[in-house]
Amino acid sequence: xxxxxxxDTAEGPALLGSRCSDCGxxxxxxxxxxxxxxxADMQDVPLARTGTLWSFTTQGFRPKPPYTxxxxxxxxxxxYVELPGQLLVESRLTEADPDRLEIGMPVELALVPFxxxxxxxxxxxxxFAFVRSTP
Numbered sequence: 001x002x003x004x005x006x007x008d009t010a011e012g013p014a015l016l017g018s019r020c021s022d023c024g025x026x027x028x029x030x031x032x033x034x035x036x037x038x039x040a041d042m043q044d045v046p047l048a049r050t051g052t053l054w055s056f057t058t059q060g061f062r063p064k065p066p067y068t069x070x071x072x073x074x075x076x077x078x079x080y081v082e083l084p085g086q087l088l089v090e091s092r093l094t095e096a097d098p099d100r101l102e103i104g105m106p107v108e109l110a111l112v113p114f115x116x117x118x119x120x121x122x123x124x125x126x127x128f129a130f131v132r133s134t135p
Contacts, residue, residue, distance in 0.1 A: 004016065004029075004030070005029055005128065006111075006128070007044075007046045009046050009049070011049055012049060012109075013049075013109065013111060013128075014046035014047055014048075014049050014109065015028055015046070015047040015089065015109065015128060016028075016029075016030060016044060016045075016046060016047070017029070017030060017044075017045055017046075017047045017086070017087070018030040018031050018032075018042040018043060018044055018045065019042065019043050019045045020034035020036065020037060020039050020041065020042055021039065021041040021042070021043055022034065022037050022039035022041055023036050023037040023039060025037065025087075026045070026047065026083075026086040026087045027042075027087070028047060028087060028089050030042070030044060047083050047086055047087075047089070048083040048084055048085075048086055049108060049109045050083075050084075050106065050107065050108045050109070050133060051081045051082050051083040051084060051089075051106075051107055051130070052081070052082050052084075052104055052105065052106055052107065053079050053080075053081060053082075053093070053101065053102070053103055053104065053105045053107055053130070054079065054080040054081060054082045054088055054103065055079055055080045055103060056077050056078065056079030056080075056093060056098070056101050056103070057077065057078060057079070058075055058076070058077050058078075058096060058098055059075060059076050059077070059078060060075045061073065068115060069114060069115050070115045074096070075096050076092055076093070076096050077092070077093040077095060077096050077098065077101060078090065078091065078092055078093065079091065079093050079101070079130070081107055081130050091128060091129055091130050092112070092127060092128070092129040092130075093107070093129060093130055093131075094110060094112060094129050094130070094131040094132075095131070095132060100132075105132055106132070106133045106134070107130035107131060107132060107133055108130065108131055108132075108133035109128060109129075109130060110128070110129055110130065110131045111126045111127070111128060111129075112126060112127060112128075112129045113125075113126055114126055114127040
């Protein structure tokens with residue numbers, strides 16, 4: 001995973017976004033300019049680690065290239081997670097069964113394995129995802 005997407009906080013890893021100093025808009029990933037007001041004064045900020053599931057779908061087949069996940073594909077869910085007072089972020093979800101997902105459920109950021117890498121690399125590649133949390 002691209003390490004520039006995350007930052008460490010006292011609560012654990014958080015997505016690293018940006019916030020416009022002029023209008024307060026948040027972005028993820030970080031941006032050098034504001035998409036809302038076109039301001040150029042963007043500050044790096046850790047995004048909320050918890051939110052609510054806003055919408056979701058299940059990916060039942062292996063995506064086309066440039067997808068680099070494992071060849072042995074297993075269905076997974078993706079969703080939009082609302083980070084309170086900040087923005088919606090698109091993310092994998094750790095639960096793939098749509099019967100166990102519900103809009104509005106509380107979720108929390110987690111780092112999960114994405115794929116194995118060749119023996120000459122540093123180990124498995126991880127990605128961020130959101131997991132159901134207790135309110």
